[in-house]
Amino acid sequence: MRFYILLSLNALTVASLYFLVASGFSLIFGLLRTVNMAHGAFYLLGAYVGYDIASYTGSWLLGLAGAAVAVAAVGLVMHLTLLRTLSGDELRQALVTIGFAIVVGDLLLARYGGITYQFAPPEILYGTTPMPVIRGYPTIRLVVIASALLVGLGLWLLIHRTRLGMLIRAGVDDRDILSAMGFNVQRVLVLVFALGAGLAGLAGVIGGSALSVSPGEDARFLLSSLVVVIIGGMGSLAGAALGALLIGFAEQFGLAFIPNYATLLTFLLMVAVLAVRPQGLLGRG
Amino acid sequence: MKTTLHTILGAAALLSGTALSPAFAQDIRLGALATLEGPFAQSGLDGMRGVELAVDAFEGKVAGKRIVLVKESSNAKPDVAVAKTRKLIEQDKVDIVVGPLSGGEGIAVKEYAKSVPSKTFVNGTSGAQDTTLRDPAPNFYRFTLDGAQWQAGLGSYAYESKGYRNIAVVSEDYSFPYSQVMGFQAEFCSRGGKISQKNWVPVGTKDFTSVIAKLPDGVDAVYVLLGGADAVNFLTQYYQSGGTAPLIGSSVTVDQTVLSSKGAFKNKVLGMISAGPVADSNDDPKWAAFVKAYKAKYPDGLESPSLFAHGYYVSTLAVLQALEQVGGRLDDGQKAFQAALAKTELTDRSPTGLIRLDENRQAVADNFVTEVAQRPDGAFYSKVVTVAKGVDQALGMDRAKFLALGPASRDNPSCN
Structure with missing residues (x-):
């Protein structure tokens, strides 16, 4: 019993982390129709920048906020300088984002090297929280779950309860009509891109605290984001949540029971969804 | 900034090595992968x-011939390694890799x-047993120990000095860890130790909490083979999950690439035992000289050279020493x-004691059992507790008997 509860909590933690990264990825895709292959690089950039800020100021929370803001700014600049000029040409946009990701990844490797970094979150987050049945669970992992819930709730409110959200939803459905009705679609695009990038940066710090930061994490989280949105449905927030949950559970239960094939399980899940419902479980056809 | 500069200089050196000076007859072209x-x-x-330090030790020349170093990179995938080796041989025209x-x-x-x-091919640090143990290549030489040899001394230390009897294993799932676990078992299990559970996880796993939850209660220690x-x-x-059983490390689990990492985990690894071809605190003066040369040339390198720097260093030294012996002659299909x-022995130049080859061109050398300790300035290092002298590939067993155990795998040999 204790074992299964632990496994489920672990799966929830991993799912939360995947959701944090994939929600921004999905949001950007929904509006821009561009697969942002630099999303993993945003994650890694956020993690390293957050680490520098946190160790300079001694405050983990500042690192968290700083990473989100810095990466959002990078996303903003990238969109204005690289993507906007290619507006309407999704394939070339995707290629540009791949190039950007490679450049950022190599620059980070040159600056930080190959060693592994780990955040030093406040003492209160680093210990163990006592819990019934399973005795205790690492506090930082509960923080991961809580922040995913907060971000999920925040995004839902943004999309369903604000004017910007209304524009986003309208833009996802039909960008041209929205533009024809006199709304500044470009401004919405830039905001969404910066928001998505900022979320990836935030996730970098949270992921780097619960797990660790090292080169290669960018590719790992880009891949997981892709799988999550393929399963959940491109451009759907609820889809990202569902996809992340499925992957999290598949990965952790796989690792516990059939460790040699745990990775395979994730992709089997993806193949099954693609075969039955190619637009994703909650995607619109 | 410094790194960028190094990269540019390195690239320039590479270009000049390959393009600008095509094969002077008196040059020896050395490939490093x-x-x-x-x-x-x-x-x-x-x-x-390590390669650069060895070339420096010979001041870039052997028997009056210049050593031209050509570097190439792989990514730990076998097919890429072969493609890059082939490129070194065919396009860069190197004589030795x-x-x-x-x-x-x-x-x-x-x-x-x-x-x-x-x-001629000289191994860097790859440690799978069967590279030299079974079906060896006549022109492939390994001056480093294999994965099983790197664990020599650890099993008996864990059993006798630490008193561990029943342990669990968490390990990456490929040929090198199989060899390491086999090497550990050779001593631990023959003394009566038991391994009650083996967990093989894919390389690159980042979240181990579910594996940790599965570890049986009441084991004396957990043997961990994970890198970086x-x-x-x-x-x-x-x-964080409240694990209390002490840990035993493989050769890569608590090396300098891990001990130099930043994070709170380090306070917990004090006293963790492991074994490998290098120990940071080795008091051999030749080791001290090696560390000094390393730190002088690479101020932004690791706290202390890792087993990778050491392995590439001794392998390159062996090449240069043999070249010196034959006067740099590589004609007649490199036969001389x-x-x-094959007869090269590293004695005075080796920072870790005598290294010689057996009939399969596999190294016989010393291996170090270590414990993680902390210096007064806070840096973590591995402290020698015992040294296994002259470890051979059969781990001291009769060679035929050792071969009969079969190749190391997930379940072979068993120990429960």
Whole structure:
């Protein structure tokens, strides 16, 4: 019993982390129709920048906020300088984002090297929280779950309860009509891109605290984001949540029971969804 | 900034090595292959440092001939290692290749070596047993110990000095860890120790909490074979999950690439035992001289050279020493050189004691059992507790009997 509860909590933690990264990825895709292959690089950039800020100021929370803001700014600049000029040409946009990701990844490797970094979150987050049945669970992992819930709730409110959200939803459905009705679609695009990038940066710090930061994490989280949105449905927030949950559970239960094939399980899940419902479980056809 | 400068200089050196000075007859072209990309990038970088230090030790010349170093990078995948080795031989026209770094790569390069008998291949640090134990290539030499040899001394230390009787294993799932676990078992299980559970996890696993939850209660210790970021993650999660059983490390679990990492996990690894071909606190003056040369040349390198820097260093030294012996002559299909290399013994130059080869061109050398300790300035290092002298590939067993155990795998040999 204790074992299964632990496994489920672990799966929830991993799912939360995947959701944090994939929600921004999905949001950007929904509006821009561009697969942002630099999303993993945003994650890694956020993690390293957050680490520098946190160790300079001694405050983990500042690192968290700083990473989100810095990466959002990078996303903003990238969109204005690289993507906007290619507006309407999704394939070339995707290629540009791949190039950007490679450049950022190599620059980070040159600056930080190959060693592994780990955040030093406040003492209160680093210990163990006592819990019934399973005795205790690492506090930082509960923080991961809580922040995913907060971000999920925040995004839902943004999309369903604000004017910007209304524009986003309208833009996802039909960008041209929205533009024809006199709304500044470009401004919405830039905001969404910066928001998505900022979320990836935030996730970098949270992921780097619960797990660790090292080169290669960018590719790992880009891949997981892709799988999550393929399963959940491109451009759907609820889809990202569902996809992340499925992957999290598949990965952790796989690792516990059939460790040699745990990775395979994730992709089997993806193949099954693609075969039955190619637009994703909650995607619109 | 410094790194960027180094990269540019390195690239310039590479270009000048390949394009601008095409094959002067008096040059010796030495290829070096290590993983400068992928999961072992940090290790590969340190390996390259070892090659450079060895060439420096000979002041870039052997028997009046200039050593032209051509570097190439793989990413720990066997097919890439072979493609890059082939490129070194065919396009860069190197005479000798030092590398590769990782287990699966070594077996693949050994197979390729058989197809070019007039070139010489010297292993970097790859540690799969079967690179030299079974079906060896006549022109492939390994001056480093294999994965099983790297665990010599650890099993008996864990059993006798630490009193561990029943342990669990958490390990990456490929040929090098199989060899390491076999080497550990050779001593631990023959003394009566038991391994009650083995967990093989894919390389690159970042979240181990579910594996940790599965570890049986009441084991005396947990043997951990994970490298780099995976090790850092496991160690953190193990202590966060309330793990209390002491840990035993493989040769890569608590090396300098892990001990130099930043994070709170380090306070918990004090006293963790492990074994490998190098120990940071070795008081051999030749080791001290090696560390000094390393730190002087690479102020931004690791706290202390890793086993990768050491492995590439001694392998390159062996090549240069044999070249010196034959006066730099590589004609006649390198026959004279290869014969000299097979007989090469590293004595005065080796920072870790005598290294010689057996009949399969596999190293016989010393191995160090260590404990993680902390210096007054806070840096973590591995402290020697015992040294296994002259470890051979059969781990002291009768060679035929050892071969009869079969290749190391997930379940072979068993110990429960």
